[in-house]
Amino acid sequence: MSAVLLDARIASEYIAHHLNHLSTAYQKKIIDFSIFNIDTIFWSIFTGIFGCLIMYIAANKATSDIPSRFQAFIEIIIEMIENQSKSIIHNSNNREFISPLALTIFIWITLMNSLDFIPVDLFSFIFKLFGLEKLFPYHHIVPTADLNGTLGISFGILILILYYSIKTKGFFGFIYEIFSVPFGIWLAPFNLLLNIIEFLAKTISLGMRLFGNMYAGELLFLLIALLGSISTVFGFIGHTIIGSIWTIFHILIVLLQAFIFMMLTLVYIGQAHERH
Numbered sequence: 001m002s003a004v005l006l007d008a009r010i011a012s013e014y015i016a017h018h019l020n021h022l023s024t025a026y027q028k029k030i031i032d033f034s035i036f037n038i039d040t041i042f043w044s045i046f047t048g049i050f051g052c053l054i055m056y057i058a059a060n061k062a063t064s065d066i067p068s069r070f071q072a073f074i075e076i077i078i079e080m081i082e083n084q085s086k087s088i089i090h091n092s093n094n095r096e097f098i099s100p101l102a103l104t105i106f107i108w109i110t111l112m113n114s115l116d117f118i119p120v121d122l123f124s125f126i127f128k129l130f131g132l133e134k135l136f137p138y139h140h141i142v143p144t145a146d147l148n149g150t151l152g153i154s155f156g157i158l159i160l161i162l163y164y165s166i167k168t169k170g171f172f173g174f175i176y177e178i179f180s181v182p183f184g185i186w187l188a189p190f191n192l193l194l195n196i197i198e199f200l201a202k203t204i205s206l207g208m209r210l211f212g213n214m215y216a217g218e219l220l221f222l223l224i225a226l227l228g229s230i231s232t233v234f235g236f237i238g239h240t241i242i243g244s245i246w247t248i249f250h251i252l253i254v255l256l257q258a259f260i261f262m263m264l265t266l267v268y269i270g271q272a273h274e275r276h
Helices: 002-019 038-061 069-088 092-117 122-129 147-169 171-180 185-227 233-272
Strands: none
Touching: 002 185, 038 069, 038 092, 038 147, 069 092, 069 233, 092 147, 092 185, 092 233, 147 171, 147 185, 147 233, 171 185, 185 233
């Protein structure tokens, strides 16, 4: 019985360790808003730069002759997102910014989600190999499995929603709509409350949806990694076969979550163009 409890305790410590962030909180005695998850910031910037590099290479190698497979692949993505943008955003002038924005979001989130395919113990092994485990006691590599990261992106989308609402309707038109929709100007306080709740619900649900799916996927990878520590045939089968099956399935999740986030961004910004 004690051995089982010990194994459970070790497993829970292993999972908790891998889900902790390299944060400035370890040098503070209290939790406040000056804490930064360094690993989330680093990998978000890294994948953003890497995504820009991919598109830069694609643009430089683009040709009007027979395209390479790489160019054809990028063109398929661009055309798909452009078609979705045209079907939702009917203002062609605004679409000149919104379509590239949607493309950026899709590629960026796909790259951040794809970091989940890196072996969970790789960086712990590298840090121990170079004697850096005290400098990097924790390292959570997937930015989209951090609620701070996903909510940060969704709050950026909220700013764009408010910007296009004001740009389309004018400042006073936007204020009038906030106080008059949906029940009429005579119920202005209720309209204001409902509209604030709607904006917050869109923002929080957008970030929570992406976080929840990626966090759950990372947790499953950790549980599968624990199976590899079992020195039995079942442990080998669980670690290799089940791990391979989940990895293949997770590819769909990675792409689907990036696509959903991109589509919801287009839908919410499209709604900001509508007049009531």
